[in-house]
Amino acid sequence: MNTADNVVEMRSVSKGFNGVSVLKDVSFDVRRGEVHALAGGNGAGKSTLMKILQGVYQADAGEIIIGGKPAAINSIQDAKNAGIGMVFQEFSLVPSLTVAKNIFLAAEPLGAGGLIDDRASVRRAKEVFAEMEVDVDPRAEVSRLGTAYWQLTEIAKALSQNAQVLIMDEPTASLARHESEALFELIDRLKKRGISIIYISHRMDEVYRLADRITILRDGRRLLTEPLSAVTPEQIVEGIVGRKIEGQLAYRERDHAVHEGAPLLEVRGLNAGRRVRDVSFSLRPGEILGLAGLMGSGRTELARALFGIDRRDSGDILIRGKKINLNSPQQAIDAGVALIPEDRRAQGLVLDHSVRDNLLLPLLGQIQRGPLLNSTKGKDLSSSLIKKFAVKVAHPNRPVRLLSGGNQQKVVIAKWLGTNPDILILDEPTAGVDIGTKSEILDMIRELASAGKAVIVISSEYPELLAVSDRVLVLKDGSVIRDIPRSDIADEEYLQLAVQGV
């Protein structure tokens, strides 16, 4: 191997937070024009390694070599100067500014008299987008654009600063399927221009679609770096998870006797806002109903309406045959409904509060003695939830913000299952979650259904949807266009066509 090909090399990097070691002696390199996948379980240290390369954190030991020379990267600005660009997981754009103003933020082209020349920035933004072969209006205000365009703007911003290496941390997490495909094509084009990409994702199909090489981290150590052709999918999964997983995505027939009974939930002619139109369906105990649809098809909005967050304009919701008023989440909770929302950081958790406080928030009524909360009861209850759902946490008093993505998701699920709901709605329950945890969550869903609960699962990942659903409801523009029993769905492709309304 010729190290001169390496645009970036990290040698024996170690990093700890408050005495807890997160990265141990990790070496990592990127060659010109390659896509290098960085894989590993939740909390393995992927984002931390990349934040060191970006200058957000400084390594405790080790060195970074850029273009063959040791480089001191002590700030984000240093990283930018060294040609390292980042597509942030949490986007770093100013929503009230235009695309062009964002791209040249703090690097505005100046015109006569040292004043900012907005026309020049629009022109140059157009050039960058033309090189990327994508169509974005530089004069559009960012807040009016969808997430896919935000991402393109981020990429254009990095390219305008002459980035040679682009770091993408779970870039498809908030993209629709066709948008992801467009991103992949863009990555292919960037690669041809000699730009290197570090690609972090928990989705194996993406890694296979894009990557030339893969590095797997486990518990802060590098397990392997290999060309993708040299490792089998099984080896990768086992490397990430640390054990063999079989059949996680295979549909398993459960005991159907359970869901013969009367419907637990019935929805009749439900209308709510613009994205839920005349929706009717019913759900029996023990049944798992998958909701499929494109982004914007109204799946999340349907879930919100069922949980009393969005106002219902018309139609009825019946639980156990009784019409109920669902005008607030509290009423939904009282009726035995729980919603695990799609955005765990914004909607599921109070990030700065402790794991315990988060777990107990919907359960405060259970730990009251008289008007006061009983802290012993609270401790016992939260510890039992942590144990039951195998949440990995140093201490329940620690802020939930410090947990890795997968463990944060488990906290959200545990918090809701503590209320012992009869009807459970999960919106993208495995987003950002590693393969090992994903199979645990899918198993959890199956178990809950077997225990007689009615479950609704929303997912953009078809294999996952097909792995658990007994029935799939296909939504389009807010309406149900198909209601398909699992046994009628031959494969992913069938579902994909159904979703597109073909």
Place this chain on the structure above:
Amino acid sequence: MSKANTIPAGDTAAPRNFGTFLKELDWRRYVIYIGFVVVFLFFAVLLRDQGFMTPQNLLNIFRQTATITVIAVGMTYVISCAEIDLSVGSVAGLASVCTAMAVSQWGLVPGILAGLAVGLVVGSINGALVSLLGIPSFLVTLGMLGIAAGVAQWITASAPQPILNDTFNMIFGSGDFGPVPGLVVWSALFVAAGAVVLNRTKFGRQVLATGGNRNAAEFTGINTKRIKFQVLLISGTVAAVAGMLYAGRLQSGRFQWGSGDELSAIAAVILGGTSLFGGFGSIMGTLFGALLIGLINNGLILAGLDSSQQQVVRGAIIILAVALARKK
């Protein structure tokens, strides 16, 4: 000691050795207590000949900070819920004059009810505008600051309203409970009740959750509009009680009572470690924040600084304390 904060410092469940305990002990959270002790010792040495340490002077400090402490307890709820209430000072003033007028017209009980009514009405209006119309509390209560002060001045034609009812004056601030000044009892009551409710009740947890992440609180079934309404109602009512304490101590109602107290109260709350962005609140911290401000005021007067110098030193100490307490 009762836990004044919802984020406990170390581990209470599993035993750990003292070294790790010390390392994990987040001293920034205790800056207010450390600061209080340091400033106290500093004055005790520097002003030993000016009578700083006499019981009389120390009681005076408590007495002078009582109204701010009471207001600041209500303010802690508002700020930890990620809102602000700028109207508390003028609400106190308005309550003092309404109480005074009602006492002299109709007697003791109607007087007390009139004072409380001021707080309930103003607090409800603030709360309704913020939670139902979604107007930022900064703007609503800024407007209310002017309105309440204006009304107080208007209905009294700027004249002080003397209170000749001795029972009222005894209850609200002039009287003593044995050796303990009544004002000290009042602030102890508010601090104790405030701390228990914030840390040990469902309502308190819901206030903190709403302040920490309103969206997540909403998705958890918390009626965040109601919570926002309630904290502003509490703050208004508590400010009205503080107004009655002014009236009782000074044996009159006057529109100027309490003016500017909103800033001292906010300073006390922030000094006490409550997050200006919501989500965390400490009533014990607030108490010590208020005491620290009182201590500084008292010490600077004894040291012979004139009021302009006092303002400068007080401002500098507050900035320093907040700077030390901030998260890195």
